[in-house]
Structure formats: C-alpha cells, structure tokens
Amino acid sequence: MNKPLVGQFGPRDFDKYVFRIPFPRFNANDELHIRIARAAAQAEKIAAAMSLPEGVGFQKARRMIRTELSSRDVTEQIEAAVGDLLAPPSALVPTDSLFNPRHPPT
Numbered sequence: 238m239n240k241p242l243v244g245q246f247g248p249r250d251f252d253k254y255v256f257r258i259p260f261p262r263f264n265a266n267d268e269l270h271i272r273i274a275r276a277a278a279q280a281e282k283i284a285a286a287m288s289l290p291e292g293v294g295f296q297k298a299r300r301m302i303r304t305e306l307s308s309r310d311v312t313e314q315i316e317a318a319v320g321d322l323l324a325p326p327s328a329l330v331p332t333d334s335l336f337n338p339r340h341p342p343t
Contacts, residue, residue, distance in 0.1 A: 280311045280312075
C-alpha cells in the first residue's frame with residue numbers, strides 16, 4: 238500500500254526524482270555561476286543580520302527572511318540567474334522549429 242507520509246505539519250508529497258535537475262558543477266570562471274554565488278552570499282548576509290523576535294516559529298522566520306530578501310531584489314536576482322542556468326538550449330530556438338517525436342506536430 239502507498240500511504241501518504243504525514244509529518245509534524247501535515248501530509249507530505251514526495252517526488253521520486255526531486256533532484257533530477259541538470260545542475261552543472263560550479264565553474265569559478267563562469268560569469269553566471271559567479272553571479273549566483275554572489276547573490277547567495279548576499280542573501281546569507283542579509284538573513285544572518287536580521288533580528289527575529291524571540292520564540293518565533295521557523296515558518297514565520299522563513300517567511301520574514303523571504304520577505305526581506307524579496308524587498309531587496311535578492312530573491313529575484315537568484316531566481317533569474319538560476320533560470321538562465323537551467324534554461325534548456327531549446328529556449329533559444331523558436332518553438333515552431335522544434336520537433337519532439339513523442340509529441341509530433343498536429
């Protein structure tokens with residue numbers, strides 16, 4: 238039987254292939270990799286400097302940190318850079334010129 242897993246904060250949905258994303262190895266000579274690393278370092282610095290209320294739960298603390306990072310455009314910088322990193326090569330080719338044998342044109 239496949240029963241859903243229930244954690245401390247409710248049901249959990251797990252995908253078998255969460256990490257099948259083609260992340261390339263870090264390349265210190267790649268400007269995009271450097272951009273991501275710098276944005277991540279900036280995010281870490283901002284998060285570490287935040288003063289969180291005593292006894293705040295981790296969900297609220299995480300939300301507060303995300304809000305702060307977003308207000309400083311760090312979240313957007315990271316998302317854009319990672320989006321560029323993971324963009325498929327086909328993103329640079331008009332979709333009408335692509336042919337996928339599993340989904341032939343109609």
